[in-house]
Amino acid sequence: MYPGLDYGLQKLGIDFDTQKLPFKKLKSIGLKPRQKWNMMMQDAASNMRKLPQKALPFVEKAHALSTIGNVAICCSKEDLIKSMDENGIDKSIVIAHPPLIPNEFILEECNNNDRLIPVVNIPNTVNEPKKVLRDYVDQGAVALKIHAAADGKQNKDNHYRLLLEQANELKLPVIIHTGCIHIQPAYKDPDMGHAKHFEPWFQEYPNIKFVLAHMNYHYPETAIEFCENYSNVYCDCSWQPAEIIDEALKRIPKKIMFGTDWPLIGSNQTTMVKRTESLLIDEALKEQFYKQTAQKVFKL
Ligand SMILES: [Zn+2]
Known part of the structure; x- marks a missing residue:
């Protein structure tokens, strides 16, 4: 979910009914081909690892650019709820990514909607990260997100230490973006996304539940x-x-969930539901994978 025109105008104090904008109607034009394209790209993304390592930086950038269109157009809360309804999804984790997706925007949009679960991401430009995190939790945030690849920061960074200390005190789960994607400048240091960097955290904070996204x-x-x-x-x-x-x-039936940091909106939820439905036959495992593990981790 991304801040759209509605949110921008509201912040500028302009009261304007964007529901009336022709943009809402324009959204539907070419929707089917856009969705089909995104589904193809989602499948391609899962197989990029078979390419030579040297090709990845170029291919990943091209891939990101080719899929951003549909996600940018279908970015509102209404789009997300519609996609959830179409795919039989009861609840979604919705994560901030400041400054592009502000924490305040996510908390506001999820407020009074028990199907949307807000997660905050505190940038290192914030002066008192511990206090800010506590305030966001008071406002409904259920977890902290850390994206070291986007921040370009090492696991030993003091900002992360302060946030983890606070998460530990609050018994707050932490979602970590893991995976090296070469989409600079959006991700300042792709290698910082590798899960290997976070092992010291798992040892140092045994009472924090960490989720390795992707x-x-x-x-x-x-x-x-x-x-x-x-x-x-x-x-x-x-x-x-x-x-x-x-x-x-x-191997890890009690540790794997359907989604936290993705599958976003557009046709991405459909792609992942189709993929996982073909694998999950056992009803008890289905309950665990789609529901119970997330309920346990995020205390829903
Ligand atoms: Zn991610």
């Missing part, structure tokens, strides 16, 4: 092993091909 993307074995070795580490299955999700469901 299962470390091109290197899922590392994420699966961390889930096996640390009782406080979980993951979601986004960006993974069917065969990896299948393997993870067998």
Whole structure:
């Protein structure tokens, strides 16, 4: 979910009914081909790891640019709820990514809607990160997100230490973006996204539940092993091909969730539901994967 024109105008104090804008109608033009394209791109993303390493920086940038259109157009709360309804999804984790997606925007949009679960991401430009995190939790945030690749910061960074200390005190789960994607300047240092960097945190804060979003993307074995070795580490299955999700469901059935940091909106939820539905036959496992593990981690 991204701040659209409605939010921008509201912040500028302009009262304008954007529902009447022709943009709302324009959204539907070319929707089907856009969705189909995005679904193809989602499948392609899961298989990029088979390409030569040298090609990845170029291919990943081209891929991100090719899919951003549909996500940018279908970005509102209404779009998200519509996608959830179409795909049988009861609740969504909705994560801030300041300054592009401000924490205040996410908290406001999720307020009074028990289907949307807000998660905050505190930038290192904030003076009192501990206090800011406490305030956001008071306003309804259920978890903290850390995106070291986007921040370009190392795991030893003092900003992260302060946030983890506060999360530990508040018994707040922490979602970490994992996976190296070469989309600079959006991600300042792609390598900082590798799950291996966060192992010291799992040891230092055994009472924090950590979620490795995207299962470390091109290197899922590392994420699966961390889930096996640390009782406080979980993951979601986004960006993974069917065969990896299948393997993870067998090895770490109580540690893997459908999604936290993705599948966003557009046609991405449909893509992932189709992929996981083909694997989940056992009803008890389905309950665990789609619902119970997330309920436990995020105390829903
Ligand atoms: Zn992510």
